[in-house]
Amino acid sequence: MRCLNCWNAWLASALMVLSLTGRPAGAATAIPDTAQAAISAFAKANAAVVGIRVGVAADAASAETLGKERTGSGVVIGPDGLILTIGYLMMEAQSIQIITQDNKTLPAQAVAYDLATGFGLVKALLPLRGIEPVALGTLKDLQPGTPLMAATGAQGNGNDGDVAMTQLVSKRAFSGYWEYHIEAAAFTSPPIGNHSGAPLFNQKGELVGIGSLFVSDALGGNRRMPGNMFVPVDLLKPILGEMQQTGGTKVSHRPWVGISSTEQGGRVQIVRVSKEGPAQRAGLQPGDLVLAVDGAKVATLEEFYKKLWDRARPDAEVSLTVLQGADIKTIVLKPVDRMSTMRKPAGI
Numbered sequence: 001m002r003c004l005n006c007w008n009a010w011l012a013s014a015l016m017v018l019s020l021t022g023r024p025a026g027a028a029t030a031i032p033d034t035a036q037a038a039i040s041a042f043a044k045a046n047a048a049v050v051g052i053r054v055g056v057a058a059d060a061a062s063a064e065t066l067g068k069e070r071t072g073s074g075v076v077i078g079p080d081g082l083i084l085t086i087g088y089l090m091m092e093a094q095s096i097q098i099i100t101q102d103n104k105t106l107p108a109q110a111v112a113y114d115l116a117t118g119f120g121l122v123k124a125l126l127p128l129r130g131i132e133p134v135a136l137g138t139l140k141d142l143q144p145g146t147p148l149m150a151a152t153g154a155q156g157n158g159n160d161g162d163v164a165m166t167q168l169v170s171k172r173a174f175s176g177y178w179e180y181h182i183e184a185a186a187f188t189s190p191p192i193g194n195h196s197g198a199p200l201f202n203q204k205g206e207l208v209g210i211g212s213l214f215v216s217d218a219l220g221g222n223r224r225m226p227g228n229m230f231v232p233v234d235l236l237k238p239i240l241g242e243m244q245q246t247g248g249t250k251v252s253h254r255p256w257v258g259i260s261s262t263e264q265g266g267r268v269q270i271v272r273v274s275k276e277g278p279a280q281r282a283g284l285q286p287g288d289l290v291l292a293v294d295g296a297k298v299a300t301l302e303e304f305y306k307k308l309w310d311r312a313r314p315d316a317e318v319s320l321t322v323l324q325g326a327d328i329k330t331i332v333l334k335p336v337d338r339m340s341t342m343r344k345p346a347g348i
């Protein structure tokens with residue numbers, strides 16, 4: 001069972017933080033009813049957190065970058081054992097297990113993966129007795145400085161989950177180096193360990209985000225502050241039904257060229273090229289600067305991705321203007337549907 005002393009210590013810490021939030025200096029130290037209500041809501045939400053263990057075939061496309069064995073967390077969002085997590089945990093999964101807070105290991109199967117948001121859904125194959133699904137909240141009303149709770153699930157073998165107080169420090173669009181962009185993301189600090197799939201709760205005990213990354217610039221604006229990036233559940237609500245029905249979303253089927261990129265001095269620089277991907281086959285190399293897509297200049301990852309994805313078919317040709325060494329070249333390549341390059345997880 002989850003470490004009782006750890007949980008009690010966290011409750012004491014949370015009570016202190018919540019009771020002092022917004023209080024003027026010198027105010028009485030009695031715990032207000034709102035703080036007590038928040039602690040009760042946190043405890044209820046925390047009971048729905050599970051650990052996730054995934055096994056992937058050694059020759060799977062994602063094994064090299066994400067590993068053959070993956071661990072993280074998830075949270076129960078449906079009465080039928082439906083669990084929300086971060087999708088890269090269960091990408092191409094051969095086997096999935098969930099670990100409950102009383103250290104029971106149960107088999108599970110993949111339900112859906114949405115490349116566009118990064119969300120993944122899995123489902124327990126045996127009843128999750130005594131676990132009540134959490135409600136979905138919203139990031140929209142939360143302001144920087146709001147106290148939040150992040151939780152991680154147990155991993156078995158005596159590795160209990162954990163809970164931690166954190167706070168929202170910024171909300172903004174996020175572009176990932178792996179051909180990924182979302183219009184809104186939640187950034188929190190201080191950071192938590194084992195953030196993959198970790199649920200983030202507001203003071204009502206509602207789920208507001210799912211852990212994706214550790215970041216060094218949680219504040220944004222090139223200001224250093226270690227923290228985490230969470231994908232907001234606001235992005236899940238419009239697609240949850242589609243994911244459950246089809247195993248994914250239409251938006252996930254979009255052009256992919258197979259590069260990792262970064263922004264350098266107002267330009268997009270390629271730092272890695274996927275083996276046997278469209279970019280490598282077309283002759284793109286690490287160090288190349290992408291100057292334009294189909295003749296339209298791009299200076300940020302967001303501009304690059306949106307121009308790349310703005311075509312009717314995932315495999316429609318794209319023309320990239322690149323600075324390769326001292327030469328400016330126009331390279332025409334044929335992207336692929338990223339979903340078609342990956343094995344479907346068992347169950348989808």
